[in-house]
Amino acid sequence: xxxxxxxxxxxxxxxxxxxxxxxxxxxxxxxxxxxxxxxxxxxxxxxxxxxxxxxxxxxxxxxxxxxxxxxxxxxxxxxxxxxxxxxxxxxxxxxxxxxxxxxxxxxxxxxxxxxxxxxxxxxxxxxxxxxxxxxxxxxxxxxxxxxxxxxxxxxxxxxxxxxxxxxxxxxxxxxxxxxxxxxxxxxxxxxxxxxxxxxxxxxxxxxxxxxxxxxxxxxxxxxxxxxxxxxxxxxxxxxxxxxxxxxxxxxxxxxxxxxxxxxxxxxxxxxxxxxxxxxxxxxxxxxxxxxxxxxxxxxxxxxxxxxxxxxxxxxxxxxxxxxxxxxxxxxxxxxxxxxxxxxxxxxxxxxxxxxxxxxxxxxxxxxxxxxxxxxxxxxxxxxxxxxxxxxxxxxxxxxxxxxxxxxxxxxxxxxxxxxxxxxxxxxxxxxxxxxxxx
Amino acid sequence: xxxxxxxxxxxxxxxxxxxxxxxxxxxxxxxxxxxxxxxxxxxxxxxxxxxxxxxxxxxxxxxxxxxxxxxxxxxxxxxxxxxxxxxxxxxxxxxxxxxxxxxxxxxxxxxxxxxxxxxxxxxxxxxxxxxxxxxxxxxxxxxxxxxxxxxxxxxxxxxxxxxxxxx
Numbered sequence: 001x002x003x004x005x006x007x008x009x010x011x012x013x014x015x016x017x018x019x020x021x022x023x024x025x026x027x028x029x030x031x032x033x034x035x036x037x038x039x040x041x042x043x044x045x046x047x048x049x050x051x052x053x054x055x056x057x058x059x060x061x062x063x064x065x066x067x068x069x070x071x072x073x074x075x076x077x078x079x080x081x082x083x084x085x086x087x088x089x090x091x092x093x094x095x096x097x098x099x100x101x102x103x104x105x106x107x108x109x110x111x112x113x114x115x116x117x118x119x120x121x122x123x124x125x126x127x128x129x130x131x132x133x134x135x136x137x138x139x140x141x142x143x144x145x146x147x148x149x150x151x152x153x154x155x156x157x158x159x160x161x162x163x164x165x166x167x168x169x170x171x172x173x174x175x176x177x178x179x180x181x182x183x184x185x186x187x188x189x190x191x192x193x194x195x196x197x198x199x200x201x202x203x204x205x206x207x208x209x210x211x212x213x214x215x216x217x218x219x220x221x222x223x224x225x226x227x228x229x230x231x232x233x234x235x236x237x238x239x240x241x242x243x244x245x246x247x248x249x250x251x252x253x254x255x256x257x258x259x260x261x262x263x264x265x266x267x268x269x270x271x272x273x274x275x276x277x278x279x280x281x282x283x284x285x286x287x288x289x290x291x292x293x294x295x296x297x298x299x300x301x302x303x304x305x306x307x308x309x310x311x312x313x314x315x316x317x318x319x320x321x322x323x324x325x326x327x328x329x330x331x332x333x334x335x336x337x338x339x340x341x342x343x344x345x346x347x348x349x350x351x352x353x354x355x356x357x358x359x360x361x362x363x364x365x366x367x368x369x370x371x372x373x374x375x376x377x378x379x380x381x382x383x384x385x386x387x388x389x390x391x392x393x394x395x396x397x398x399x400x401x402x403x404x405x406x407x408x409x410x411x412x413x414x415x416x417x418x419x420x421x422x423x424x425x426x427x428x429x430x431x432x433x434x435x436x437x438x
Numbered sequence: 439x440x441x442x443x444x445x446x447x448x449x450x451x452x453x454x455x456x457x458x459x460x461x462x463x464x465x466x467x468x469x470x471x472x473x474x475x476x477x478x479x480x481x482x483x484x485x486x487x488x489x490x491x492x493x494x495x496x497x498x499x500x501x502x503x504x505x506x507x508x509x510x511x512x513x514x515x516x517x518x519x520x521x522x523x524x525x526x527x528x529x530x531x532x533x534x535x536x537x538x539x540x541x542x543x544x545x546x547x548x549x550x551x552x553x554x555x556x557x558x559x560x561x562x563x564x565x566x567x568x569x570x571x572x573x574x575x576x577x578x579x580x581x582x583x584x585x586x587x588x589x590x591x592x593x594x595x596x597x598x599x600x601x602x603x604x605x
Contacts, residue, residue: 006575
């Protein structure tokens with residue numbers, strides 16, 4: 001990448017905005033179809049009632065909460081790559097930061113839908129808002145669910161602003177090279193950016209503050225999500241380990257999703273000179289690190305159960321590994337903490353099919369991790385007479401399909417209509433190896 | 439002055455652009471604007487401007503956010519004056535979490551506001567004083583002079599290694 005000129009960088013990225021072939025629109029239509037299936041399932045649930053899902057007593061939180069935590073987790077890596085690696089001056093983030101940030105914004109949007117879906121009577125959502133009302137009824141700010149609402153809405157707002165602000169100079173590049181309607185649109189959305197020194201002077205400072213603020217935010221958001229569980233007294237949930245465990249898991253799944261998205265992107269859009277094997281190699285190395293943390297957390301959970309001498313806790317964890325959901329448990333362990341160890345082998349890290357395959361397995365494993373935690377905890381808690389089982393209904397699978405389809409639908413639209421790689425940061429990287437203002 | 443003449447000069451190399459900015463100071467011409475495709479330390483040093491004050495907006499936003507978050511949680515707690523799970527109605531530790539999230543949210547609002555105010559964005563009027571190549575690979579210097587000196591100014595820029603044209 002370092003041998004590319006400014007003009008080559010621009011040309012490569014702007015080429016992706018050229019009119020799309022029919023194949024692209026066919027894939028977009030397919031994703032839209034999946035999205036519509038999900039929307040229809042949700043509409044059916046609104047019409048008939050929440051009972052069309054598989055949730056029951058004791059498993060009141062099924063796939064809707066699993067999907068919520070999964071998508072929030074996916075969202076984390078975007079900010080990790082964008083903000084944390086920016087602060088660490090890791091130049092290899094530049095080619096993938098924009099796509100990762102976009103992934104964050106879309107994933108948080110989708111995650112934010114699931115509490116609405118889970119609510120059943122979605123029109124009552126305004127009860128969550130703190131506003132004066134005749135019943136003097138207010139949200140309880142001591143509840144982790146309200147922390148969650150505040151944290152997720154903050155994360156969505158901050159990620160979106162970070163994403164848009166980071167894109168301003170690139171929007172101006174597109175404006176300057178476009179014609180007709182596209183030029184008019186980009187003229188407005190680039191806010192009249194001209195790269196004046198005064199603009200750069202304030203922009204680089206503001207970008208640094210963005211990164212510095214987003215870094216603690218990303219850690220707090222998934223900690224807050226973990227407290228939805230850890231502040232309850234359910235065996236398997238009530239643990240101080242949950243916050244770091246969830247943050248590491250979120251970054252683990254997010255990095256895997258970055259690989260899942262980047263590998264087809266670099267092939268389809270001829271980004272091989274920009275998203276190099278070295279960059280994918282670096283992501284794989286980071287996945288080893290997060291995978292080891294996640295594996296360590298799995299082991300510590302068992303240690304804590306044993307060390308506590310709490311028979312309920314011990315039974316909960318025995319059942320997790322050998323009970324009704326043991327298959328899901330072992331999928332989780334193998335996919336999240338054993339499979340990533342393959343990345344210790346350099347040949348695997350440099351092999352695109354292997355990278356892609358492992359990333360898919362981690363995505364699957366991380367979805368099952370949330371299944372094991374959310375379903376496994378309440379299905380087998382204190383009282384044997386209250387134990388129960390859960391399996392998702394057809395409607396829940398439809399909504400799950402809809403969420404993935406929506407994610408890919410939005411991402412596909414993004415890569416063809418906005419610069420999917422930060423041209424400005426790549427130009428800076430050519431010169432000095434850093435991001436904005438390094 | 440409405441009668442001033444403006445000259446736009448373009449450089450392919452940021453070092454030459456920076457030295458042209460420094461050399462321009464020795465003449466009575468006025469440096470109006472510098473455009474660049476990337477933030478440039480060399481140009482920054484040549485212009486000798488102070489650090490941005492965006493951070494004050496960010497800080498103010500953060501303070502307002504913290505007070506708003508904790509204040510909202512305390513206010514609603516007092517309004518719904520009911521002990522839940524034996525916890526105090528005004529419980530500071532959980533409210534600090536709300537305060538933290540609001541701090542970040544409002545600090546970012548302050549940051550964006552500061553950026554918009556300081557850079558005067560959105561602003562579309564000065565696009566005609568801008569060469570589109572400056573978003574590509576050129577560094578542009580816009581300077582003005584009194585009528586009759588424009589040829590000297592253009593010659594100066596050409597001597598510095600740039601191309602120049604009258605706007």
